[in-house]
Amino acid sequence: MRILIPDAQFLDDAEIERAAAGAGVTFEVHRATRETEVPEESWRACDAVICYHVIQYRGPWLDWLERCKVIVRAGVGFDNIDVDMAAARGIPVCNVPDYGTTDVADHAIAMMMTLTRGVASYDEHLRADPVGGWRFEKPPxxxxxxxxxxxxxxxxxxxxxAALRARAFGMDVLFYDPALPTGTELSFGFQRTNSLADLMSRSDIVSLHCPLTGTTRGMINAEALAAAKPGQILVNTARGAVVDLDALHAALKDGKLGGAALDVLPVEPAEPDHPLIRAWAAREPWIAGRLLLSPHAAFYSPSSIVDLRRKSAETAIAALAGAPINRVNDARVKA
Structure with a gap:
């Protein structure tokens, strides 16, 4: 069996993947940024593809995957893959939804706490002036x-x-998830809201943990932010395009929103000329202590990377054995 990794995000020769897959499996590793940087014969000869986020897996070149029995997205989000087009070609698409669960939840809570306890602001003020910055009321x-x-x-x-961690701090938990079956909230004792506007109007902190779909793209827009409880803090460790950055800028600038913590952005790395990013980078007084950024790093820890790579290989092997797991489309495995 031949497994192709077109846009590998590691430096070794698939050592973890080879150990997980066992004997009889050949790995071909590339670090491409476009599908055309991988030889066409490699696409045509592979039995499985393990892909990352760099290449857009869509378009007629999918016809090159004539032997491929599965595409495994090494990660949770799969918005860079045309899953319907893959399904039409009989290729299941699977993801790895559980490799960084605790890491992302920890990061979301850490970002929330950094703002609500003023940790980064205290550090910045004291670094600038160890004596004059010794003031507890500085962070907003x-x-x-x-x-x-x-x-x-x-x-x-x-x-x-993330919700369980928040509850451990003594917080009340609301959630909005129209895809979740009725009654799920009873298992945890959380309170369901039936609309995004209701959740926004009642929450002091809003933490986003939804996939990027046609429905969720730009979901946190001017209308959603207009419904926000005054002083609300928005945390996004999901997908950058879920949040309309222009609307977020306006809501922060006019004081409707208290603050925001963003691990993800609609364009990554950040666009330096976007008004919000420009104001943040320039430390303009109105945004000081109210915006926290990290570089799409919520998933990351050395342990999570090992889990991701191992689970990606295991998912590919399971599909090649005729039992795909974590499938995100309804294609049948090729005979």
Whole structure:
């Protein structure tokens, strides 16, 4: 069996993947940024593809996958893959939804706490002036966590993990997830809301944990932010395009939103000329202590990378054995 990794995000020769797959499996590793940088014969000869986020897996070149029995997205999100087009060609698409669950949930809570306890602001003020910056009231968003309401958009694996962490701080938990079966909330004691506007109007913190789909793209827009509870903090560790960055800029600038913590952006790396990014980078007074950024790193820890690579290989092998797991389309395995 031949497994192709076109856009590998590691430096070794698939050592973890080879160990997970066992004997009889050949790995071909590339670090391409476009599908055309991988030889056509490699696409045609592979039995499985393990892909990352760099290449867009869509278009007629999918016809080259004439032997391929599965595409495994090494990650949770699969918006860079045309899953319907793959299904039409009889190729299941599978993801790896559980490799970084705790890491992303931890990161979301860490970003929330950094703002609500003023950690980064204190450090910045003291670095600038160790004596004059010795003032507890400097950060603008410090508040007591107990009794606040933590709103979750998307109560899947990561959303649930984040919600459980928030509840450990004594916060009340609301969630909005129209895809979740009725009654799920009873298992955790969380409160369901039936609309995004309702969740936005009642939550002190809103943490996004939804996939990027046609429905969720730009979901946090001017209308959604207009419904936000005054002083609300928005945390996004999901997908950048879920949030309309122009609308977020306006909501922060006019004071409707208290703050935001973004691990993901609609364009990555950040666009330096976007008004919000420009104001943040220039440390303009109105945004000081109210915007926190990290470089799409919520998933990352050395342990999570090992899990991701191992589970990706195991998922490919399972599909090649005729039992695909974590399938995100309804294609049948090729005979």
């Amino acid at each position: 968003l410090v508040r007591r966590m107990r009794g606040l309401t933590f709103g979750v958009v998307g109560l899947g694996r990561i959303g649930t993990a």
